[in-house]
Amino acid sequence: MSASLPAGDPTAGERVAVVVDPALADPTQESGALAAVVGPGISACVRLDHLAELVGEIEASRRPRWTWWAAGHDALPLVAARVPLARCWDIAEAHRVAVGGWDASPQLAWAAAHGLDTGALPRASAGDLFDFDSPEDSAADPGSPLRADGYLRPDVGSPAWPVDEARLLAWAHAALDCADRQEALLASASTRAVATAHSESAAALLCVELARDGLPVDRDAATHLIEAAAGPRPSSEAQAREIRARRDAQVLGHVPGREATDLRNPLQVRELLASVGVVVPSTRKWVLAPFRETHPVVEALLQWRKAERIATTYGHGWLATHVGADDRLRGAWTACDGAAGRMTAQNGLHNLPAELRPAIAAHRGHVFVRADLGQIEPRVLAAVSGDRAFAAATRADDLYAPVAAALDVDRPTAKIAVLAAMYGQRSGAAGEALKGLERAYPTAMAYLDRAYAAGVRRQPVRTFGGRTIPLDRTLADVPPGSEAAHDAARGRFARNAVIQGAAAELFKAWAATVRATTRDLGAQIVLCLHDELLVHVPEPAAEEAQDRLVAALDDSARRWTGSTQVRFVADASILRRWSEAKD
DNA sequence: CGGTGAACGTA
């Protein structure tokens, strides 16, 4: 089926929905399957192998805001075909801005956008997923994704929902409706929430590109680093056992009579340590560190842990599994975690040990342009709190210098005080300096206090960008204790979330701008690491890309804060290997 | 076989 394109004037911001058959596990592998494209004057159902061409034409003539339920599914064929798209609206990400949390199914997003009770979502009946004869449905068109009571049917959009052209078109219309409602809701909730939904949506599209492109690796360098830490790649299970046993022997040799200890069992390790007089509540690194001199087995154990980490998690198996034949490390990316809203990545992309960084190297004819945001969290605090005095401090290259002067303390003390105020210390003492902060920057401190208090009261907080952060979540790792301890943990979480979350929003706005402004250079963003961007750039374009990264920060920070009062700084450099970075 | 905690890497 072909689409007729109306010749109308390009209208900024008009929505065009793209939806791909929800049954497809991998929309890049099923060229015969269907997608629908619906917008003003457009209503087309096309085979996937014709989708990129149609979307490319519409993009060229109208630059609409491409709207989908989730980029990871609906935009996948477009990313695979490298269709450049300027604007998008990701319903799942917009829902995460509006409501928070991780769950963002079409059913939930739809209900929230339409003001329906999200605690009472219809559930698919266990007996028959496609039983459309329940009383709620009787009044509705049997082909519609909607129930008569206004909810989406529980099964639509799921892999089990069989589509035809009419159903897919209706699914695209539903996306348009849902996105319009979300936008209205966000606009009424916060002045910045619509802009946040835009940059979060762009980040979600970037995530699909990151998964497609991967992080360039020097395979030989990686192999050598892994061999140095974990030994050669075993060619048999017997050899693997032998290498493991040899690694274990480095530790067990220090404790004759206890060679049978399983070093991978923390309980047995604790017993082993106790037998040489090291009595500890746990065998964590920072607990054992003070005992390094007490008995040689402690140092040997800590060394063993490092090698074991490389061998098991970032070893030969990892290299073979996650680094493709094109020497790119790939993993799945998400634009927004379930807590404060950072990006996440799998397969080690976000927690690669620093010693493996020399293996992250630009490919032939390319370099990396790397940039990170300096002192991002205190600068964000200045922006989101509106503290004029603290904002004045951000005009310094080193924010802690003017803070130290204002508090009449040395720089390290000023830094610890600021970090303690933002994150909340439980041990140690920043005492006097903290009081100085309260005097010098009362507006910023009050902002943090309000978030903490809301957390204790279990009330949701909102980031500067308008993202709701619910506080009914179970906290990750609160040690058993009093109710007061849990209150304090929620308070710390909330206080951290409004800073970390706002920083994540600015970072994503920056990343989205970089993506848009460096595309013509042939640049690819290949890593997003919370406050750091790694961009793979054809060598001749390196300096231009570096300039644009810095300019993109000025642009996105000005748009995000709505002012120029707070200064954000990026340290940008051109590298061949990630390890060449200063810090 | 799925969930949990310990441990540790990153920011």
Added chain:
DNA sequence: CGTACGTTCACCGA
């Protein structure tokens, strides 16, 4: 100084 996430392993209970 805290928060968050991803990965692996051993253990537990079904």
